Amino acid sequence: xxxxxxxxxxxxxxxxxxxxxxxxxxxxxxxxxxxxxxxxxxxxxxxxxxxxxxxxxxxxxxxxxxxxxxxxxxxxxxxxxxxxxxxxxxxxxxxxxxxxxxxxxxxxxxxxxxxxxxxxxxxxxxxxxxxxxxxxxxxxxxxxxxxxxxxxxxxxxxxxxxxxxxxxxxxxxxxxxxxxxxxxxxxxxxxxxxxxxxxxxxxxxxxxxxxxxxxxxxxxxxxxxxxxxxxxxxxxxxxxxxxxxxxxxxxxxxxxxxxxxxxxxxxxxxxxxxxxxxxxxxxxxxxxxxxxxxxxxxxxxxxxxxxxxxxxxxxxxxxxxxxxxxxxxxxxxxxxxxxxxxxxxxxxxxxxxxxxxxxxxxxxxxxxxxxx
Amino acid sequence: xxxxxxxxxxxxxxxxxxxxxxxxxxxxxxxxxxxxxxxxxxxxxxxxxxxxxxxxxxxxxxxxxxxxxxxxxxxxxxxxxxxxxxxxxxxxxxxxxxxxxx
Numbered sequence: 001x002x003x004x005x006x007x008x009x010x011x012x013x014x015x016x017x018x019x020x021x022x023x024x025x026x027x028x029x030x031x032x033x034x035x036x037x038x039x040x041x042x043x044x045x046x047x048x049x050x051x052x053x054x055x056x057x058x059x060x061x062x063x064x065x066x067x068x069x070x071x072x073x074x075x076x077x078x079x080x081x082x083x084x085x086x087x088x089x090x091x092x093x094x095x096x097x098x099x100x101x102x103x104x105x106x107x108x109x110x111x112x113x114x115x116x117x118x119x120x121x122x123x124x125x126x127x128x129x130x131x132x133x134x135x136x137x138x139x140x141x142x143x144x145x146x147x148x149x150x151x152x153x154x155x156x157x158x159x160x161x162x163x164x165x166x167x168x169x170x171x172x173x174x175x176x177x178x179x180x181x182x183x184x185x186x187x188x189x190x191x192x193x194x195x196x197x198x199x200x201x202x203x204x205x206x207x208x209x210x211x212x213x214x215x216x217x218x219x220x221x222x223x224x225x226x227x228x229x230x231x232x233x234x235x236x237x238x239x240x241x242x243x244x245x246x247x248x249x250x251x252x253x254x255x256x257x258x259x260x261x262x263x264x265x266x267x268x269x270x271x272x273x274x275x276x277x278x279x280x281x282x283x284x285x286x287x288x289x290x291x292x293x294x295x296x297x298x299x300x301x302x303x304x305x306x307x308x309x310x311x312x313x314x315x316x317x318x319x320x321x322x323x324x325x326x327x328x329x330x331x332x333x334x335x336x337x338x339x340x341x342x343x344x345x346x347x348x349x350x351x352x353x354x355x356x357x358x359x360x361x362x363x364x365x366x367x368x369x370x371x372x
Numbered sequence: 373x374x375x376x377x378x379x380x381x382x383x384x385x386x387x388x389x390x391x392x393x394x395x396x397x398x399x400x401x402x403x404x405x406x407x408x409x410x411x412x413x414x415x416x417x418x419x420x421x422x423x424x425x426x427x428x429x430x431x432x433x434x435x436x437x438x439x440x441x442x443x444x445x446x447x448x449x450x451x452x453x454x455x456x457x458x459x460x461x462x463x464x465x466x467x468x469x470x471x472x473x474x
Contacts, residue, residue, distance in 0.1 A: 035383055060381070060433045060467045061421035077387055077417040081425050103426070 002371055004327045006335050006356065007052065007072065008343055009039035009365035014054055015343075016072040017356050023333050023347035026356045033066055033075055041322055041365045045111040045119075049369050053119060053135070055106035063105050067135050078135030082106070082123055085140040091125060092154040101125045101145070108322060110165035114172070122162030126153060126179040128191065141191040144177070149196060149213040156180035156216045156235075163321055164220045168227045176230065176245065181216035184232070186245050197245025201234060218261045219321045223270035231273050231300070233263040233321075238275055240300050251300025256287050262324035266349060267332045271299035274326075274334060274350060276319045284339075285316035293334070295350050309353035310344065317342070323363050328370035337363025374398045376407050376452075377462035381434070384422075384465075388415045393462050402457045404436060405448040422465060437464040 006017040013031025033039065037058035045051040050071040056064040063082065066075040082103045093099035104124045112118035117134040120141075128141040144150075153160060161180055168174035173190040176197070183198040196212050206214040216235035223229065232239040232248065236259050239248045252258035257277045266272035275294050279287050286292060290312040292305040317340035327333040334350055337343045341360040346353045377393045385391065396410035405428075412419045423430055428448075430436070435444045439453045439461050455461035 058383075058421075060431060061384070062424070062431060064421065080420045083426055 004329065004333060005044070005049070005071065005369040005371055006325070006343065006345070007042045007044060007365075007367045007369070008337050008360060008363050009042040009054065009322075010337075010341070010361040010363050011038045012361035014039050014042050014072065014075075015357070015360055017343060019356075021329060023327075023329070023345060026345075028357050029072070031361075032072060036061065036064060039364060040105060041108050041367075043109050043111060043365075043367045044369045045116045046113050047111070048116040049371060051111070051116050053109040053111065055109060055121075057105040063103070065106065065135060079131075079137055082121070082127075082129055082138050083140070084127060084145070085142040089145070090151055091160060092152060094155060096154070098151070101127070103127075104159065107161040107163045108165055110167060113167055113169060120165050120167075120175075122165050122177060122179075124159045124161040125155075126160045126162040126182060128162060128165070128177060130191075143187070143192050144185065144194045147185070147194050147196070149182070152213055153179065153182040154214065164217070166220060166222050166230070168222075169224045170227050174227070174244075176220060176222070178217040178220050178232075180218065181214060181235075183213050183215040184217050184220060184230075184245055197241075198248070199246065200241070200248030201239065202237070203235065205235070219263050221263045221265050221273070223265040223267075226270045229270070229299075231263050231265060233260050233275055235259065235281060238263065238300065251296070253296070253301030253303055255294055255303050260319075261321040262319050262336060264324050264326050264334065266334075267326050267328050268330050269297070269332070269349075272297045272349070273300065274324070275303075276324070276336065278318060284318040289313055289315050291315045291317065291338075293336070293346075293350055293353070306346075306350045306353070308351065309346075309355075315340075320364055322365035322367075325366050325368040327368045333368065335366050335368050337366040339363065374402050374457060375459060376402060376410070376456060377459060378407060378411060379462045379464045380411075380418075381465055381467045383467070384418060387417065401449075402452050403449050404443065404446065404452065407452065407463055408448075433468045435466045435468055437466055438462070 003020045008015040013034040015030035019026045040055045042054040052068040054066040063080045068075045090098035108122040110120040121129040129138045164178035166176040178184045185194045201215045218233045228244045238252045240251045241248045260278045291310045294303040317338035324336040331349045335345045339362040343356045
């Protein structure tokens with residue numbers, strides 16, 4: 001491994017941060033795609049790392065999809081045509097009344113693990129699309145919205161967004177997705193059919209706290225070596241499953257607050273996980289103004305604060321759901337971005353941190369590529 | 373066939389790598405719809421950025437001007453002013469100042 005490339009999607013453009021394997025000295029390039037609007041997500045292909053996808057939402061022009069084929073130096077627009085397939089139907093609005101599905105934006109791109117032209121897109125209002133031709137055409141995978149519960153889905157405060165897509169590295173037909181605030185779903189047949197996987201979740205803010213759907217899942221993470229084990233940061237509660245989502249159990253343990261957005265797994269240690277606790281669903285900043293990553297080396301329940309190099313006073317930023325990522329180096333590098341424009345990195349599994357860059361626009365997403 | 377002068381918003385000009393007005397060939401009546409059809413035919417990447425893909429409706433924070441008049445609320449099938457049809461004036465697509473909140 002010769003280096004890493006961190007892709008930061010911000011409110012005002014894409015920034016590309018690069019370093020060698022030591023991850024001490026960084027170059028910062030950007031903003032790319034400035035002026036058009038917020039970059040909800042930017043992610044590279046595992047197959048062709050120089051192919052990178054960016055989702056941009058413009059107040060004037062709506063959704064724009066950009067593709068780079070040179071590692072983020074230059075970008076070209078590709079199709080932004082996301083049309084729901086067949087009968088549009090309705091989901092629930094905030095007040096519980098039926099509301100027609102309306103496309104608003106792409107929240108998340110998940111490039112295929114094997115095919116550079118195949119990319120999945122999670123969108124708001126929640127649906128899954130894919131392109132098989134490098135972005136020239138997008139087709140809805142209608143089995144997800146076609147699941148019988150679609151009419152019961154209700155948006156979270158940030159909208160009805162499909163924000164998490166996990167591709168099972170051991171089974172190309174298995175995928176996991178999560179929607180705020182419908183919950184988690186799994187397909188075992190390549191996206192033809194889906195089932196909700198929310199048993200064990202408990203949410204106090206919905207009429208039936210253990211309902212099949214309606215849970216505000218913020219993020220799910222998976223380790224490549226243990227694809228049936230998933231870790232979830234829910235609105236409140238950190239959760240774990242070891243049977244591909246059939247049953248979840250809480251692993252919040254000694255966290256000072258179990259509200260938050262991000263969660264990720266150490267590349268080299270499948271039982272080492274990271275979260276950034278946020279004070280509450282009304283106060284989206286760290287407890288006591290101290291930015292702390294919490295790490296569990298036991299797969300949950302027992303957590304330790306990681307503070308070295310992070311601000312421990314007067315820090316009132318948030319870390320949004322797509323804004324943490326891990327590299328494939330040893331020791332594992334962990335990166336996260338804040339709404340205050342900082343991108344922090346640790347090259348030693350979280351023991352120490354430093355700001356790679358401090359004054360970017362608010363960071364909406366962070367993805368890292370480990371370059372050969 | 374009529375040739376219409378169209379000025380795109382600066383950001384869209386940068387996206388399609390043009391610096392000034394573009395010339396759009398229009399067949400039949402020169403209307404907002406036929407002009408925008410021509411724009412999208414010439415620059416397919418602009419599909420869905422000026423008008424909604426599903427409904428064909430103008431994006432709310434874009435405006436259409438010509439001959440110092442705001443034509444945004446006119447019917448998309450109304451004929452554009454003679455000065456636009458005759459090439460003396462350009463059809464302007466403008467980003468509203470309300471659109472850029474950040």
